[in-house]
Amino acid sequence: VKKALTFAAVTYAVKKVYDLGKAIVVNSGQAQRNLDQLNQVIKSTGGVAGVTSEELQKMAQDLSEVTEFEDDAIIKSQALMLTFTKIGKDVFPDATEAVLNLSAALGQDLQASTVQVGKALNDPIQGSKALRRVGVQLSAAQEEQIENFVALNDVASAQKVILGELSTQFGGTAKAVFANNPALMFAKAQQQVGNILEKVGDEQKDAFLALGKAMVVASMDGGFLSKTLSLIGKGLAADAKRAADFIFDIEKY
Secondary structure (H helix, E strand, C coil), X not given: CHHHHHHHHHHHHHHHHHHHHHHHHHHHHHHHHHHHHHHHHHHHCCCCCCCCHHHHHHXXXXXXXXXXXXXXXXXXXXXXXXXXXXXXXCCHHHHHHHHHHHHHHHCCCHHHHXXXXXXXXXXXXXXXXXXXXXXXXXXXXXXXXXXXXXXXCCHHHHHHHHHHHHHHHHCCHHHHHHHCCHHHHHHHHHHHHHHHHHHHHHHCHHHHHHHHHHHHHHHCCHHHHHHHHHHHHHHHHHHHHHHHHHHHHHHHC
């Protein structure tokens, strides 16, 4: 009976070790992909927005702590926002928060909101009219202000008129929705687990990268792949056996 229980415990532990490893790789991999995309857009646009990757990551982290949105999702939104190259450093933080508020208010994903806000700010005259489709109606005086600022080549001031109206209609929505919704707070707790896995994956990035490259090489040779998987399996089994022994030691007490 003990052998059967030991086998079951080892099998269970192997699966858990595998699942944990998979979760670490998936979470850290997606986070790294979003970050790589952000860095590449900054590079491809020549840093025209005037914001650094570190500044954007800090902004995403801060907003993630007080809204329902994950920092990875915000970073992905920021990368898309950077493709609207007329949005500069002075308005980028407000533009990012406007995206979160619009998504929270309208129940749409960040990508849709980023495109809507990005287009509006990149071309304030046409963009302000396009915002009517989502119920953002600027007054005649505001539209005249925007046209005058654009005529003076003061695009930033025109953008601030649009952001001001977005703030009037949706300002603080993302934070308020999160603060008053227990379900979103529980979801945020789950996100934090993902963030921990991301951190572990980041700390072991070189090891996972080396393993990934080895697996690609191994996949080219069936016999080598079999040996590689066998070695990995033995390693997981050894860890799982130690976990099982630990469980039985606890049961003795």
